[in-house]
Amino acid sequence: DIIRLMTEAYQELAKERNIELRIETIETISFEFTPDALEKIILNILSNAIKYTQQNGLVAVSAKRSKDGEYVLRIKDTGIGIAEDKIERVFERFHRVDDDSVNQVNGSGIGLALVKSLVESHNGQIKIESSLSKGTEVIISLPIIKEVESCELNTHRNQEIIAMELMNIDVTTDRNEYDDILPATDSSGHPTVLIVEDNHDMLRYIVDSIQSIYTPITARNGEEGYQLAIKEVPDLIISDVMMPKMNGYQTTRALRENPITNHIPIVLLTAKGDRTSRLKGWQEKADDYITKPFDIEELRARLSNLINIRNILKRRFSESAFEPEEKSEQESTKRLSQSNLEDRLHQEESNGLSSIEKNTRQLHEKFIETLNTELDKIYMKSDIVVSDVAQRVNMSERQFSRKLVNVIDMTPSEYIRRFRLEKSKNILRQGKSVTYTALEVGFSSQAYFGRCFKAQYRVTPKQFLRQEMGGDL
Secondary structure, three states, rough: OOHHHHHOOHHHHHHOOOEEEEEEOOOOOOOOOOOHHHHHHHHHHHHHHHHHOOOOOEEEEEEEOOOOOOOEEEEEOOOOOOOOOOOOHOOOOOOOOOOOOOOHOOOOOOOOHHHHHHHOOOOOOOOEEEEOEEEEEEEEEEOOOOOEHHHHHHHHHHHHHHHHHHHHOOOOOOHHHHHHOOOOOOOOOOOEEEHHHHHHHHHHHHHHHHHHEEEEEEOOOOHHHHHHHHHHHOEEEEEEOOOOOOOOOHHHHHHHHHOOOOOEEEEEEOOOOOOHHHHHHHOOOOEEEEEEOOHHHHHHHHHHHHHHHHHHHHHHHHHOOOOOOOOOOHHHHOOHHHHHHHHHHHHHOOOOOOOOOOOHHHHHHHHHHHHHHHHHHHHHOOOOOOOHHHHHHOHHHHHHHEEEEEEEEOOHHHHHHHHHHHHHHHHHHHOOHHHHHHHHHOOOOOOHHHHHHHHHHHHHHHHHHHHHHHHOO
C-alpha cells in the first residue's frame, strides 16, 4: 500500500514531463518495516528516475515476493543511464556522476546514499543495473519480517511526507526559470555579487536577501559561473559546492588561476560541513565557507566583512604601490621590495588579517608589476588609450577597468596619470626643465601637467624641483 501510494503521488509530475509512470505488479504483503524509511526510499528513487528520464520515456514500478522469501522492489526507467564503472560511486554521499547529461539536472548528491543506508539498516540489499542511454533499474531486496495478514496505513501522515518531498524536488531545469533573477547591470554603485547555485529556490532566496545592498548576477552551474565571472569581474562570488558542469572547488581553483579573477573574494556555500570538505575549500583558496542551512544575517555579515577587508587592502595597496620615492627610476613605480612586503604582511598579520589576505596582496602585487612593466614601454606616448593597455595585459577594456578598480581603487586613466607623474619626479630630480619633463612622460600640455602634479603632490613641478635641488632654479 505504501509503495502504491508513493508512486501514485508522482503521476501528475510524470504527466507534466510527458513520462509514463506505470505501476506493474505490486504484491500486497504486510511485514515489519519502518514506514518513514520505506517512504524515503521510494520517494528518492522515483525522484531520480523521473529527473533523469527524458520526455516520452517510461518509469515502471513493481514489487513482489521472491523465491528466497524476500520482498523485491524494482523501479526501472528508460533514462540517460550510468556508465558501468561509475555505478558504485553513486551511493557515496554528495557524489554526482561527472557526465554532461547528468549534470543538466539539479541535485545534492545525498539521495542514493540515504537510500542505501536505510536499506542496509533494515538488513536489505540494493543494487543498480544501468547502461548509458538505455536506462537504469534499481533493485531493492528487503527481508520479510513478522509478516501479518494486513495492517492499517496512516494515509494522513503519508500525504504530509509526500507533499514535503515533492516540494523539495527541483524538477524544472529549463533556463527560463532563471531569467527573472538575472538583473541587468545597474548604476546603483552597489558591489556586484555573482551567485553560482544550481537550486532555483536557494538562488532566489539569496538574491532576495541581498539585492537591497548588492547588485546580484546569477549562474546555475560552475562552468557558467566561471565564464560570467571572467566577463563581469564581480566584487564578490558566492558559490555552491555540489553543482553541474564544475563543482565549487573546481570553480574556485579556475578563478584563482585566472589573472582576471584571482583577486575576487569567494564564499563557498554548501551542505558539506565536515572537516575534510572545509579543508579542501581552504586549500582551493576560498575566502570563507558557510554550511547550509545558514542564517541569512550571518551571510550578510560575512559578505560585508569580506568587502570591508578588500577595501582595507585596496587602500593600503593604493598608498604603497608607488613607494618608496628614493628608489631608482625603474623601481619607483613598481612593487614594494620583498623586504618591505614581508614587513607589511607581518604588520597585517598582527592586525588580524589571514593568510588568504596575504595571498590576495601578493596576487595584487603581481598584477601591478605586470601592468607597470607594460606601461614602462609606452608611458611617454601622449596618445595612450586604455584599450591598448588592457590588450597588453591580456584583458578586455572592461575586465582591465574592473580589475584595476578592485585591486587599487583607481580607474585606468587615473593609474596611467599617476604612473606618469611618478616618472616625472625622477626626471625633475635630474635637473630637467618642467617643459621637457612634461613632454617626456607623455603630457601634451605643460599646463595640464602642472595642474595634475600639484593636485597629486600639493606642490607645483617648479616648487618640487627647488626642494629637490636645495635652492632656486
